[in-house]
Amino acid sequence: MTQTPIHKLIITLAVPTVLSMMVTTIYNLVDTAFVGTLGTSASGAVGVVFGFMSILQAFGFMFGQGAGSMLSRKLGARDARAASIIASTGFAASFASGVVIAILGFIFEDPLIRMLGSTDTIAPYAKAYLNNIMFVAPFCSSSFTLNNLLRYEGKAKLGMIGLLTGGILNIGGDALFIFGMGMGIAGAGLSTAISQVISFSILLFMFLSGNTESKLTFSNITLKDRILIETVETGFPSLLRQGLGSLATILVNFKAAQYAGDAGVSAMTIVTRVAFFLFAIALGIGQGFQPVCAWSYGAGKFRRQREAYRFTIILSELVLVTLTVFAMIFSGSLIRIFRDDPEVIEIGTRALRLQCISQLFMPLVMVTEMLMQSSGKKLPATVLSSLRGGVLLIPLLLIMPALRGLAGVQEAQPLSYILSVPCAVLMARWFFSITPKEDS
Numbered sequence: 001m002t003q004t005p006i007h008k009l010i011i012t013l014a015v016p017t018v019l020s021m022m023v024t025t026i027y028n029l030v031d032t033a034f035v036g037t038l039g040t041s042a043s044g045a046v047g048v049v050f051g052f053m054s055i056l057q058a059f060g061f062m063f064g065q066g067a068g069s070m071l072s073r074k075l076g077a078r079d080a081r082a083a084s085i086i087a088s089t090g091f092a093a094s095f096a097s098g099v100v101i102a103i104l105g106f107i108f109e110d111p112l113i114r115m116l117g118s119t120d121t122i123a124p125y126a127k128a129y130l131n132n133i134m135f136v137a138p139f140c141s142s143s144f145t146l147n148n149l150l151r152y153e154g155k156a157k158l159g160m161i162g163l164l165t166g167g168i169l170n171i172g173g174d175a176l177f178i179f180g181m182g183m184g185i186a187g188a189g190l191s192t193a194i195s196q197v198i199s200f201s202i203l204l205f206m207f208l209s210g211n212t213e214s215k216l217t218f219s220n221i222t223l224k225d226r227i228l229i230e231t232v233e234t235g236f237p238s239l240l241r242q243g244l245g246s247l248a249t250i251l252v253n254f255k256a257a258q259y260a261g262d263a264g265v266s267a268m269t270i271v272t273r274v275a276f277f278l279f280a281i282a283l284g285i286g287q288g289f290q291p292v293c294a295w296s297y298g299a300g301k302f303r304r305q306r307e308a309y310r311f312t313i314i315l316s317e318l319v320l321v322t323l324t325v326f327a328m329i330f331s332g333s334l335i336r337i338f339r340d341d342p343e344v345i346e347i348g349t350r351a352l353r354l355q356c357i358s359q360l361f362m363p364l365v366m367v368t369e370m371l372m373q374s375s376g377k378k379l380p381a382t383v384l385s386s387l388r389g390g391v392l393l394i395p396l397l398l399i400m401p402a403l404r405g406l407a408g409v410q411e412a413q414p415l416s417y418i419l420s421v422p423c424a425v426l427m428a429r430w431f432f433s434i435t436p437k438e439d440s
Contacts, residue, residue: 014288060144066235076298117253166199244390
């Protein structure tokens with residue numbers, strides 16, 4: 001982690017992460033396409049349930065990236081015992097948070113579905129999908145944690161195995177349950193639930209089988225020495241980003257339904273899935289950068305950290321330019337794949353093109369946020385994460401539609417991405433001004 005050439009190391013770590021994310025996003029797209037054959041309201045339900053999944057992901061990423069950043073710095077300092085305590089405590093906290101979310105979800109299911117932005121016609125589909133997901137909520141949240149711990153150890157290939165297996169089974173399960181067994185949208189939920197448990201089991205096995213430097217054991221779980229508190233503090237930017245993203249998704253659903261009904265919710269759901277597919281490769285490259293950044297910082301290899309930062313931004317930008325040009329040219333055709341409804345296509349085409357333009361600004365913001373979080377700079381990471389995740393977006397979602405109607409709904413998220421860039425530039429300059437230029 002501290003000797004391999006930067007370019008080779010980041011690409012080596014990024015490839016399995018990119019593959020994992022591609023399979024996950026391909027599953028999301030296939031799921032959206034399959035459900036889209038059931039009607040526009042069913043297609044909109046995918047977006048509603050996505051808001052709930054984002055909540056689980058928020059807690060999974062908070063404990064995973066919080067513990068992972070700390071773990072990676074401990075391993076860089078050659079303290080495997082401390083790394084194991086951090087990993088075990090983070091995993092246990094993530095699983096417990098999933099249990100709490102599931103219990104609350106079942107108790108308040110109907111209000112929850114409404115809160116997530118469902119219309120009267122979408123609600124029955126959303127409930128049928130969500131019922132299965134809530135049963136496996138603890139496995140979902142802790143799977144995100146385990147995958148992040150593996151990445152921060154530099155074992156992204158092991159995480160890839162679990163995510164690839166789950167994603168492939170999910171695609172097959174969708175076809176079997178939705179069409180083969182005629183279960184409709186409930187089949188999509190059941191397929192997701194089963195694949196999440198299998199993926200969790202594989203990821204947990206990687207730790208229990210001795211393939212990792214950190215060890216997950218009950219005896220390593222602790223509430224002492226501020227480990228859990230520091231894990232939450234370090235991972236809070238991820239919780240804030242994902243949590244605000246979930247809130248923004250809910251608000252997008254509400255606003256889209258307000259101005260265009262079920263077609264609006266369906267269109268924005270599809271655009272979100274397609275845009276994330278485009279961004280997934282760049283995000284995977286960034287996740288390959290995170291362990292390199294944390295190890296280098298922990299080992300005092302500051303020049304190496306600078307080189308990794310620059311290389312990651314450039315590579316991510318090149319990838320996004322290539323993908324977004326393609327998506328802009330064929331935006332209408334891409335939307336039609338998921339729902340062949342003229343109104344959905346019209347709304348989705350413009351929204352997707354705007355998303356493509358704004359994503360060209362994202363690598364700088366994304367990699368700077370990862371730089372701060374991996375180096376233990378909690379407050380700057382939290383500020384930048386909150387800006388990108390919702391502090392800018394949520395007010396824009398309230399203001400822009402009031403001024404421009406449906407067009408404002410389409411424009412709010414792209415504009416929020418662009419407005420977060422100046423803050424990222426200032427933070428990067430500040431970080432490198434206070435970080436030693438020479439290795440310690």
